[in-house]
Amino acid sequence: MAELKDVTFRPINTEDIPILNEMEKSIFPGIEYKDETWRYFLRNTESSIIALKNDKAIGYVVSCFLYQNTDEYTPYMSAAGYIYHIVSLGVLSEYKNQGIGTRLLNMCINKAFKIPLKYISLHVMDGNMHAMHIYKKRGFKFGFHVDRYYDSGEGGNFMYLNGPGLRVVLDEEPPLVKE
Numbered sequence: 001m002a003e004l005k006d007v008t009f010r011p012i013n014t015e016d017i018p019i020l021n022e023m024e025k026s027i028f029p030g031i032e033y034k035d036e037t038w039r040y041f042l043r044n045t046e047s048s049i050i051a052l053k054n055d056k057a058i059g060y061v062v063s064c065f066l067y068q069n070t071d072e073y074t075p076y077m078s079a080a081g082y083i084y085h086i087v088s089l090g091v092l093s094e095y096k097n098q099g100i101g102t103r104l105l106n107m108c109i110n111k112a113f114k115i116p117l118k119y120i121s122l123h124v125m126d127g128n129m130h131a132m133h134i135y136k137k138r139g140f141k142f143g144f145h146v147d148r149y150y151d152s153g154e155g156g157n158f159m160y161l162n163g164p165g166l167r168v169v170l171d172e173e174p175p176l177v178k179e
């Protein structure tokens with residue numbers, strides 16, 4: 001695999017939302033988060049990271065506590081009512097297969113597990129073999145399948161990774177959600 005030459009990484013903040021929108025359009029055509037949704041995600045910026053090459057944004061990972069009220073998510077919660085979820089990970093197509101996605105994933109997990117979490121999780125679309133490969137290689141396990149998870153009608157696979165946290169934090173609010 002090529003070296004990550006000249007690629008730098010830094011935390012994402014809300015000023016990066018226009019850049020995230022631009023990358024998202026190219027990486028996930030037809031899927032669009034509203035600015036307010038990005039802002040909700042980025043209330044926790046600790047483990048949301050952008051990759052840059054010569055100051056150009058070329059990839060990102062965004063993760064945060066997400067409220068879930070369906071039973072299937074209960075075993076994977078890291079705080080009462082909340083899972084800690086990688087909501088988006090992407091690399092511009094011309095920079096794929098250079099290890100940038102793997103690096104973003106690892107940096108995100110390492111930062112998030114300082115909280116410490118019981119689990120970190122994500123959804124991956126049926127048939128997305130590239131993404132599944134890097135998740136499985138990092139130790140993510142299959143949790144359950146969600147039919148028609150995506151607006152396009154595709155199913156999603158919920159995957160999770162065990163973290164260092166030993167128990168669910170029973171606070172009312174998860175530790176990193178900022179108002």
Ligand SMILES: CC(C)(COP(=O)(O)OP(=O)(O)OC[C@H]1O[C@@H](n2cnc3c(N)ncnc32)[C@H](O)[C@@H]1OP(=O)(O)O)[C@@H](O)C(=O)NCCC(=O)NCCS
Pocket residue numbers: 001027028089090091092095096097098099100101102103123124125128129130131133134137
């Ligand atoms: C999935 C994605 C984030 C991966 O980022 P990336 O920087 O291209 O990935 P990496 O270079 O770290 O991955 C390389 C590894 O994937 C493997 N790989 C590449 N294409 C593959 C494929 N079609 N099927 C299985 N494995 C594949 C390579 O062999 C390599 O494996 P190795 O590390 O064991 O040698 C990126 O391709 C992307 O943005 N895809 C579109 C958006 C997306 O699907 N995001 C994930 C949403 S859940």
